[in-house]
């Protein structure tokens with residue numbers, strides 16, 4: 001497969017949202033816990049494309065221009081939160097306007113996320129955060145490492161002092177990749193957030209890298 005990386009742009013939203021949704025449950029579809037793909041894309045992708053994103057947000061495409069995966073991140077927490085608040089307002093309007101599939105189920109999951117909020121590291125030391133996701137067919141080929149390395153280089157070039165991310169003990173490939181790239185575990189916490197769909201508690205991990 002021939003793959004090219006390029007910066008993420010706002011018109012990538014539908015394709016990025018599709019990858020985020022298709023991979024949003026430990027690499028499988030988020031449909032089991034979040035019924036509306038467009039709202040998912042709005043909350044989990046839109047902020048990085050509309051003012052909240054930092055340096056090094058990239059997509060990976062195949063030779064036909066099909067999006068295979070991405071690395072998205074923010075380096076200024078305040079700007080990211082402002083963009084997320086805007087996305088939440090747009091999502092609320094869409095829900096009220098009847099454009100969201102099963103809005104109560106989506107809202108219930110968002111409340112659950114708040115209730116089971118995972119640990120975070122200091123924003124002074126690690127102001128940036130990132131998300132890295134590939135479609136199943138693009139995994140295990142070194143693309144995750146290529147995207148992550150390019151992103152970290154962009155953060156270093158922008159003199160961002162550190163980056164943190166959240167994952168779980170279930171994300172075995174991701175953990176291996178992050179550790180290989182120098183990330184260390186900063187916090188861990190047992191959680192029942194995914195219990196209804198996973199059938200067991202899992203461990204949420206916060207990883208960090210000083211740049």
Ligand SMILES: CC(C)(COP(=O)(O)OP(=O)(O)OC[C@H]1O[C@@H](n2cnc3c(N)ncnc32)[C@H](O)[C@@H]1OP(=O)(O)O)[C@@H](O)C(=O)NCCC(=O)NCCS
Pocket residue numbers: 023026027132133134135138139140141142143144145146166167168171172173174175176177180
């Ligand atoms: C995590 C992910 C981005 C890794 O990207 P990738 O292209 O598949 O990984 P790479 O081919 O670059 O390999 C990176 C490392 O992970 C290891 N790895 C890859 N797939 C693995 C698997 N299924 N199990 C264990 N290790 C695995 C590789 O061996 C390599 O380690 P090494 O250098 O020690 O050999 C990708 O698998 C993915 O999108 N997974 C689903 C979504 C996800 O978990 N995202 C992260 C959320 S925090």
